[in-house]
Amino acid sequence: MATYSSRIEAAPAARWTWGSGLITRERLAPVVAGAVLVVIWEAWVRTHLPEFVARPSGIVMAIPSTIAAGEFWSDVAATLGAIMEGVVIGSVAGILIGVAMGRVRELDWFLSTYIRALYALPLIALVPIVILWVGYQPAARLVIVVISVFLPVAVTTADGTRAISKDYLDVGKIFGARTHNVWFGIALPSATPYIVAGIELGFARGITNAIAVEILASVNGMGMSVFTKSNELNENASLVYVLCLAIFAVSIRSLMIRFRHWLAPWYVR
Amino acid sequence: MTAASARGLKMTTAGRAESFEGRLARFRIVNAWWIRLACYALSILLLLGVWQALGNSFGVLFVPFTTTMGRLWEMLQSGPLLPGLAVSGKLYGVTLAINIVVGVTVGLLLARIKLIAAAFEPYIYTLYATPTISLVPFVSVMFGFDFGSRVLVSVLISIFPILIGVTEGARSIPRQHLDVAAIFGSTEGQLWRDVIVPYVTPYAMSGIKQSIALSMVGTLVAEFFLNPDGVAAVLLQGTTVVDSGWVLAVTIFISAIAVVLVGVGELIERYLVRWRHTAVG
Numbered sequence: 001m002a003t004y005s006s007r008i009e010a011a012p013a014a015r016w017t018w019g020s021g022l023i024t025r026e027r028l029a030p031v032v033a034g035a036v037l038v039v040i041w042e043a044w045v046r047t048h049l050p051e052f053v054a055r056p057s058g059i060v061m062a063i064p065s066t067i068a069a070g071e072f073w074s075d076v077a078a079t080l081g082a083i084m085e086g087v088v089i090g091s092v093a094g095i096l097i098g099v100a101m102g103r104v105r106e107l108d109w110f111l112s113t114y115i116r117a118l119y120a121l122p123l124i125a126l127v128p129i130v131i132l133w134v135g136y137q138p139a140a141r142l143v144i145v146v147i148s149v150f151l152p153v154a155v156t157t158a159d160g161t162r163a164i165s166k167d168y169l170d171v172g173k174i175f176g177a178r179t180h181n182v183w184f185g186i187a188l189p190s191a192t193p194y195i196v197a198g199i200e201l202g203f204a205r206g207i208t209n210a211i212a213v214e215i216l217a218s219v220n221g222m223g224m225s226v227f228t229k230s231n232e233l234n235e236n237a238s239l240v241y242v243l244c245l246a247i248f249a250v251s252i253r254s255l256m257i258r259f260r261h262w263l264a265p266w267y268v269r
Numbered sequence: 270m271t272a273a274s275a276r277g278l279k280m281t282t283a284g285r286a287e288s289f290e291g292r293l294a295r296f297r298i299v300n301a302w303w304i305r306l307a308c309y310a311l312s313i314l315l316l317l318g319v320w321q322a323l324g325n326s327f328g329v330l331f332v333p334f335t336t337t338m339g340r341l342w343e344m345l346q347s348g349p350l351l352p353g354l355a356v357s358g359k360l361y362g363v364t365l366a367i368n369i370v371v372g373v374t375v376g377l378l379l380a381r382i383k384l385i386a387a388a389f390e391p392y393i394y395t396l397y398a399t400p401t402i403s404l405v406p407f408v409s410v411m412f413g414f415d416f417g418s419r420v421l422v423s424v425l426i427s428i429f430p431i432l433i434g435v436t437e438g439a440r441s442i443p444r445q446h447l448d449v450a451a452i453f454g455s456t457e458g459q460l461w462r463d464v465i466v467p468y469v470t471p472y473a474m475s476g477i478k479q480s481i482a483l484s485m486v487g488t489l490v491a492e493f494f495l496n497p498d499g500v501a502a503v504l505l506q507g508t509t510v511v512d513s514g515w516v517l518a519v520t521i522f523i524s525a526i527a528v529v530l531v532g533v534g535e536l537i538e539r540y541l542v543r544w545r546h547t548a549v550g
């Protein structure tokens with residue numbers, strides 16, 4: 001009986017430990033796996049591929065010179081600045097429209113053609129038409145990030161504010177809540193986890209689409225540099241940029257999870 | 270009662286005066302279906318009207334709706350659209366198939382073998398969070414620009430909902446199910462057939478639903494950035510010659526396909542909800 005359970009469920013405590021149980025098999029495993037992956041990558045590139053192809057040692061060597069360049073910091077400022085700006089604008093707009101959609105059914109029906117339908121589409125398909133309208137310039141990137149964040153936030157806010165428990169509404173009514181009290185005092189706080197989930201999704205899409213605009217419209221930024229460095233056969237520097245983007249994306253993700261725990265500690269998922 | 274009538278309030282059968290708000294609320298409930306239809310119709314009419322009006326005044330950068338539809342029809346008749354769709358469709362199909370096979374297999378492996386999960390999960394989640402689009406140059410240098418590279422990029426973008434969904438599903442199998450199977454002496458094969466597969470199926474399906482939409486993003490990204498090909502190449506062709514009618518027509522074409530695919534995903538989910546109910550009840 002225990003044999004079946006242990007296959008799927010939590011593993012039995014690690015058989016061997018070092019020190020006072022600080023180094024367990026489970027903690028050691030990712031380090032070993034990571035080291036093996038890095039060694040395979042390094043060896044494969046050294047034996048099979050030309051000199052310029054990125055390999056772990058090369059990336060580490062390239063970090064100082066890449067980061068020392070002023071171009072790197074202007075790229076970081078441009079891309080991350082546009083993403084943050086777009087996320088703020090898109091979230092605020094999305095929350096306002098979303099609450100209205102969630103509380104007024106007719107508005108939801110009226111806007112769902114635009115918002116819910118667009119939300120379902122691969123937004124990357126909109127990049128060319130936005131570039132065409134806005135021009136080959138940084139504004140196109142901002143517009144795309146705003147759209148990428150606005151749509152999921154509006155949809156999740158609408159869903160979250162619609163699905164509030166009737167008890168809350170009844171209590172509000174008893175205490176004489178006015179419409180704006182219901183919208184922003186009851187519906188909005190109870191939809192917090194949905195809103196944060198929407199912003200999280202918007203962030204992820206925004207980063208991808210911002211990079212897509214940079215490359216397709218030749219707008220300076222981190223995404224553009226990933227591609228230009230690669231074209232200049234400076235693969236290692238290109239991967240340094242990728243590494244920074246990955247660190248940014250991962251930290252945003254964990255930050256959003258903390259943000260949700262802090263804003264909505266009652267919501268367990 | 271007469272006083273109330275004099276003030277213009279409608280009386281209900283109960284004899285209580287009904288306020289304007291009350292009557293409005295009732296009207297909204299009674300006529301919900303018609304109001305909903307009217308809202309949809311109004312919003313679509315408004316969209317088309319504004320589009321047409323803007324198109325007529327802006328000219329080159331924003332062609333009217335009717336012109337766009339004309340262009341779409343032309344391109345479907347004798348343009349590069351259908352050949353492009355065939356190319357993209359092949360990439361999409363291969364991507365989705367790989368996502369399902371590899372995603373389910375690796376997902377189950379991660380759920381069942383604790384050590385593998387502990388070893389690779391941090392990297393899987395990091396890869397999931399990394400904007401795959403930025404890995405395109407690296408993939409092209411390592412593996413070239415051919416079909417295989419496109420599939421790799423596309424899969425990296427769209428496999429994770431299935432993989433992570435299956436892992437979480439298989440991990441959440443209640444201990445009792447496994448214990449009952451053990452008590453009745455089920456073999457490894459029976460355990461899989463009767464417990465694990467049925468339990469994980471809904472999780473896998475909801476992952477597949479998400480992957481149906483994401484595979485389209487993956488296909489487009491792969492085609493945009495690894496030497497343009499397929500529908501994405503057709504789209505870019507219009508951008509380089511600043512032909513907004515062309516770009517709008519292709520965008521609408523892609524949107525229509527996306528709506529169909531998302532609809533398929535939704536059907537799967539609806540079926541799934543029913544399946545879950547019958548499975549539980």
